[in-house]
Amino acid sequence: MKFHYYMPTRLVASRECLKDHQALLGALGKKAFIMTGGTSAYKNGSLQDLIAALEAQGVAWHHFAGVKPNPSLQEVRQAAGEAKNWGADFIVAIGGGSPMDAAKAVAVLAAGEVTDQELLSQRKFARVLPLAVVPTTSGTGSEVTPYSILTNDEIQSKSFLNSEQVYPAVAFLDGRYTLDLPPAITCATVVDALSHAVEGFLAVRSIPPTRCLAREAMTLMGPLLATLAKREVLTLENRETLLYASTLAGMVIAQSGTTAVHAMGYSLTYFKGLDHGVANGRLLAQYLRFVAKERPGEVKEVLRALGIPNLEDLEEYLGRLVGRLEITPEEIRQFSGIAVKAGNIQNTHPRPSEEDLAEIYRTSSLL
Numbered sequence: 001m002k003f004h005y006y007m008p009t010r011l012v013a014s015r016e017c018l019k020d021h022q023a024l025l026g027a028l029g030k031k032a033f034i035m036t037g038g039t040s041a042y043k044n045g046s047l048q049d050l051i052a053a054l055e056a057q058g059v060a061w062h063h064f065a066g067v068k069p070n071p072s073l074q075e076v077r078q079a080a081g082e083a084k085n086w087g088a089d090f091i092v093a094i095g096g097g098s099p100m101d102a103a104k105a106v107a108v109l110a111a112g113e114v115t116d117q118e119l120l121s122q123r124k125f126a127r128v129l130p131l132a133v134v135p136t137t138s139g140t141g142s143e144v145t146p147y148s149i150l151t152n153d154e155i156q157s158k159s160f161l162n163s164e165q166v167y168p169a170v171a172f173l174d175g176r177y178t179l180d181l182p183p184a185i186t187c188a189t190v191v192d193a194l195s196h197a198v199e200g201f202l203a204v205r206s207i208p209p210t211r212c213l214a215r216e217a218m219t220l221m222g223p224l225l226a227t228l229a230k231r232e233v234l235t236l237e238n239r240e241t242l243l244y245a246s247t248l249a250g251m252v253i254a255q256s257g258t259t260a261v262h263a264m265g266y267s268l269t270y271f272k273g274l275d276h277g278v279a280n281g282r283l284l285a286q287y288l289r290f291v292a293k294e295r296p297g298e299v300k301e302v303l304r305a306l307g308i309p310n311l312e313d314l315e316e317y318l319g320r321l322v323g324r325l326e327i328t329p330e331e332i333r334q335f336s337g338i339a340v341k342a343g344n345i346q347n348t349h350p351r352p353s354e355e356d357l358a359e360i361y362r363t364s365s366l367l
């Protein structure tokens with residue numbers, strides 16, 4: 001057996017964990033730069049809890065609100081300028097993947113002079129500010145990954161910052177903050193997490209510990225996919241399970257990476273404005289059919305872990321959760337050409353050609 005596993009983020013999970021573990025924030029410095037999205041952090045109580053915890057620790061804070069979904073390089077530069085001018089010691093992000101990913105880039109950019117090219121290609125930086133995060137969607141797993149995914153207009157897709165230095169120092173998992181997630185965002189983000197577990201499980205870079213984490217994440221998520229597909233209301237316990245499962249799925253992609261589904265989904269987000277999880281969900285079933293041609297046993301293992309009898313049933317759930325793909329032949333040509341160049345295609349086994357990707361897009365639109 002041979003593998004390398006590294007995940008340095010301290011995880012605390014409980015109702016009121018920000019209050020109960022506030023000393024972990026105090027240990028990061030005296031000046032916190034808080035980053036949130038538009039309004040959800042005010043509404044779900046996380047921002048008030050964070051501010052109370054910081055103030056109890058004697059930490060001064062400055063709030064940068066309004067990180068937009070799918071943050072761009074320009075946006076994170078602007079936020080980093082503000083963090084630098086204010087003299088932040090550390091960053092705290094509340095929200096989904098967008099504020100957490102933006103905060104990772106800010107942690108690098110506010111700590112030194114780094115060009116866009118260096119940000120996206122270097123693994124090591126002279127200095128990076130410490131980061132704490134409070135995830136409020138059950139999706140990206142960004143709280144436990146070394147990735148920040150940024151919209152890059154130059155390549156009309158997304159680029160990655162990938163550095164062990166941007167793993168959050170600490171992540172606070174409190175499922176109460178996810179209670180009021182609207183159904184559409186709940187479904188989109190759960191499907192993103194599902195896609196992380198499934199892709200990570202089947203990835204070229206999959207390793208024994210991530211297969212184990214992925215299996216557990218799928219086992220926890222499977223029954224709740226059915227609950228969501230039936231449009232039943234989720235309980236707080238269900239929400240906590242989803243948050244935990246999405247964090248496990250994040251630990252999977254932190255080591256094993258994502259594959260063709262993510263590579264192909266980025267164009268659907270960039271050009272067609274689909275939510276990240278929706279984009280993945282509309283491609284996942286056909287990707288599994290593609291993989292099953294060479295690895296039927298492993299695709300069966302995925303279905304077994306999810307507790308879903310066959311691919312048709314999974315497809316049915318996904319259709320109800322994130323809808324069907326609409327795409328023109330011209331878009332298929334363009335998007336396959338972009339996706340085939342993505343790094344995560346090399347992490348896909350069997351390795352799809354540009355024609356294979358076009359076929360996955362095309363057949364996904366026929367479902």
Ligand code: NAP
Nearest residue numbers: 037038039040069070096097098136137140142145147181
């Ligand atoms: P998001 O883009 O962070 O947020 C989507 C929407 O959800 C926003 O409108 C946000 O509103 C709302 N929202 C967040 N928490 C809420 C809550 N508790 N209640 C109600 N509304 C809430 O969504 P996401 O899917 O979590 O993140 C997507 C981003 O993560 C993409 O850029 C994707 O590429 C990236 N990603 C990163 C990784 C990684 O490893 N780093 C992995 C996969 C994907 P507000 O603006 O009001 O907060």
Ligand code: FE
Nearest residue numbers: 140192262276
């Ligand atoms: Fe994702």
